[in-house]
Amino acid sequence: MGVHVKTTVNGDEVEFTCAEDEVLLDVLRNRLGLTGAKEGCGTGDCGACSVILDGRLVCSCLVLGAEMQGKKVETIEGMAVGQKLHPLQQHFIDGAALQCGVCTPGFLMAADALLRKNPNPTEEEIRFGLAGNLCRCTGYDKIVRAVQAAAKEMRG
């Protein structure tokens, strides 16, 4: 029973053994202690568990841990560099783009994935880029504004 996997998480090589039917989200949370990704639905409908897998934004609840052999996973825990917050993180705080904060890690991963592909998105591109992430507190207003501000800063 179980699958032994070697993979890279936030640049660190990690090894774990998981059940064959265990999803990446549970591996991250229960085996690797990375609880930044949240289970809001477990069915890919809320985006709270978003991580970046080999450069693509995915819901970690819809990926098996067993599939992770030799992959590169990026999670919210790897977003800041040392003490330096990523501009998106800083603008989310400064712009009050979070209230309860439970969706925030997922939004930050999605926004990061968006800006890597499109450093200068329109408001509409931001809104559709983040449409896979549900937020119930903010009405998305300050989230979109924070992404705009971060994108501007990152473009220099």
Add this chain to the structure above:
Amino acid sequence: MSVDSMNPDLVNKKFKIIGTRPPRPDGIDKVTGRARYGADFTMPGQLIGLVLRSPHAHALIEKIDTSKAEKLLGVKAVITSKDLPDLTGGDRGMFDILENCMARKKALYDGHAIAAVAAVDAATARKALKLIDVKYKVLPHVTDVDEALKPDSPVIHSHVFTEGIEPAPTKPSNWNKRAEYGHGDVDAGFREADVVISRSYKTEQTHQGYIEPHSVSASVSPDGMAEMWVCTQGHFVYRNQCATLLGLDANKLRVTASEIGGGFGGKTHVWAEPLALALSRKANRPVKLTMTRDEVFRCTGPTSSTSVDVKIGAKKDGTITAAYAELRYQGGAFPSNWAEFGAMTSWACYDLKNVKSVSKDAIVNRPKCAAYRAPSAPAAAFAIESTVDEVAKAIGMDPIDFRIKNAAKEGTKSSYGPVYGPIGIGPTLEAAKNHPHMKAPLGKNMGRGMACGFWFNFGGQTCVDVNITPDGNVNVAQGTIDVGGARAAIAMAVAEELGVAYENVRSVVADTSSLGHNDMTDGSRGTFSSSMAAVFAARNAITVLRNRAAKIWEIPVDEVEWKDGAAHAKGTHHGNRTPLSLKEIAAQAGNTGGPMAGHAEITADGAGVSFATHIADVETDPETGRSLVKRYTVIQDAGKALHPSYVEGQYQGGAAQGIGWALNEEYVYGKDGRLQNAGFLDYRIPVCSDLPFIDTQILEIANPHHPYGVRGVGETSIVPPLAALAIAVSNATGVRQTHLPMSPPRVLKSLKSK
């Protein structure tokens, strides 16, 4: 300190920190994934708890056989209602909560808990659930509010006889309560009217839709010592409820609130928590119980579906002569007062000579309703504001002028009884009238709607401790849960009072063993009441600090005053002393009397009622019935915005929830009484691309009952959107929309009747 002894002299004070927008103390934790929510906590040796739920809407539980599940390797406890004996002492409300947590003789709705297991892991617990054998006798069910009120509806509780009707009924029914509010003579008022319009409206059931499912970790020892880590809007209330239901001493049950991933009223009473405690007690191991999203929708507390009739009479000059409403709400599988609260709020925006609201509360085979942001008010406002709009048009008056003419003001006898003091409905309407949004041109297939909303705010029991650390910084312990940035606002209030920098103050939510009882963060009370307590606690701390400075200086305390974060000696003898900073006083605390602190334990009454006006533009596709919101403006009175960003956030969040309710969110029950859309795929809350920016305008009409003039701001913002959008879609399509949500099939069908 009693509230009335406060001096509201600071209402017009020039603030240094209040009104600015500093970062929140939990910000970095929340953007780095470090913040710990309900499910992010692990207890040593913890088991995983899972719940078996009824697949039937209404069924007798004839037999539960748990023996096979108990024998499964790795299963440490299995519980049924037998493990939760009735310890409520005749408190019917608590008994209903108990029965809602775990079905007793009958399953009352699809998803009602029947049994629960705790096992070494989730896979084992899942297997165990399948081994529990339940024999049901399926009973006829009812899920619609109007059906439930019919005489031939299947009776859900044989002990419920309609309250509030004369003579008292002799047969039980699903109509649990009738109530009536109002004054004057509505029949006479309708006779005076030039125009009378009657309409009937329906709203479907919606859920708060918080992104974090309920999660609790519980540990009970054989000596009665217990701990709970839980996401909740009120850890003290959860403690009290759980202690009552489990027969524990409240002092021995220590509850720590996790960060909360949204609540909006949905985390105001217990569901899974008593089950986790009972499992832990039986297993003598910690138990973690986390709901799935499906469970959140099927078996926590959504809000009522409603059916409302409205009749308004008005003269050609725009005076409303009579207003009548009958409100029918279902409260789920237990008796409730939701329709009554709807009746109380229904006409609160208006100054009416003749007004009457009748409420009928109904029981149906759906989950027990919980509060949802200004509970009961949005559906009532939808019906009333829609009819107000129609009457205005019928007499040829601009709907906003018609509202201004009839708006409640200071001295108005409210529809629920009392006479209003200074209130904000007029200013929000005037602000709306003058807002550029009202004059912006509309495109093809677009319509604009505006509507008002009212909500009672409240205060309640609150504690705050302010502790000065030896290095001269400040710790604040608050007892109300922070749902949207309140820790920042509370720290700001303390910093403002002490005259220190915001960065020198840290506020945390303390556990139930560290403070006295605190009411929940509900009723828009969190920041209102905790900031009031924080101000008083800080002022008490200043008294201590002045005393210590007096000792250091060896002068009378009357000759020490506190300003700009330091003790200043005053009077002719001492005026030239260098002020003593908080840091300097703190350094000498040990030899001036020991630790320094200020406390406040208060009942924060005087929250003051709240009003808002919203403006919405929508575009409706006439060929598909789909409506998109193109522009949205919220205007609301905040009294005083401590941290304006978080006040705006409350306005925007409430508006977005209301937009979802108006357009697409609804519980869909099948003929079998089962919920068909228990997930975020088909329970459609607005996504980012569904919404425009939501403009906000904060009015500040100081609340004289708060030291800084604060009013609660959390809830009122969800009241107007249902009506504002319904009116906007009606204007866009030319067909009055009377059934929410205005889902495309419903709107397209209404267009056929044009």
Add this chain to the structure above:
Amino acid sequence: MRYVQPGTAKEAATLLAKEKGKAFVLAGGTDLLVKMKAGMEEPDLVVDIKAIKGIKDIKKSASGFVIGAAVPCAALGENKDLVKAWPGVVEGASLIGSKQVQGRCTMAGNLCNASPAADSVPGLVAAGAKVVLTSAKGSRKLAVEAVLAGVGRTNLKKGEFVTAIELPKKEARSGDAYLRFIPRTEMDIAVVSCAVNLTIDGKGVITKARVALGAVAITVLLVKEAAAAIIGTKLDDVAKKKLVAACSAACKPIDDKRGTVEFRTEVAGVLARRAAETAYARAGGK
């Protein structure tokens, strides 16, 4: 449950053929894992096909495009040649779920999940796409519409799985388009959907057309009457009216939580008209 990740299609097919219990192919997993989470499926064997050589590639050839079964939908939109040739197919595939789901889901998986509301399928049907099915014995090709047998059912044989989808070469003066109706702007399952693929002559007269409808019957429908309604026309108002009528007539929908019979029947026609207009414009028609 066992999880295997074979390196060849033949190996995968053999594993699927030999399994006595419930065996599933894992490509993106965005349907399978949801069903597992809900307890609707409890696989004994999951065959992850993503390590099969070439199965994540998009190849352009003289006869069109070959899209590996494990190509995530997000990659389709990144392939400029594919977007240019088959914008409607890419539109459909790019509407499945969210950006997150896009990073994983595949057209082959979307097809084999056999939901009548599958977003990528009408576009493939309208395009005349074929699937390549591989078994231990070899491979065969099947028209996309022939794969579907009913709700959640396909005509694939045990031990057989999709290794690629073949899109024909885009004809001159042709265009395709896909539209779906959802209540929100994103994240929903299609309540009704339509894809149109058409070719015009130098005068703008439609010479060929394929019209496919989704979520209005137990499978995606290829509606020949709808195509006939516009062939030989310049998509004038009369032709559009006939197209709308033909599409609505072809609908055999159900009432469910997402929509009603009336709604689906009516909106199918609306979408067909709008999709045809877009396809016609893409073909160069004015």
Add this chain to the structure above:
Amino acid sequence: MSNRHIIHLWGALRPFAGGALSISVEAFTIRELFRKLSELHPGMEPHIKRGVAVSIDGKIYRDQWETPLPPDAEIYLLPRVPGG
């Protein structure tokens, strides 16, 4: 100074006062009011225990039973409304 007040009742309390819309009670504080209401109309006691809000000249009190009832104040008893 008179401490006699007209107390307006909401619907659910009226049956316990013979259907009256309001009753007259002598009391200086909310606590005294509740005590006298329970004595005069025992049927109201369970409601008071469950929670009654008191509107005094438009300001709503839920918990502060020491609050004085000023002369000629307008006093309404109301159900305690929950919040979200």
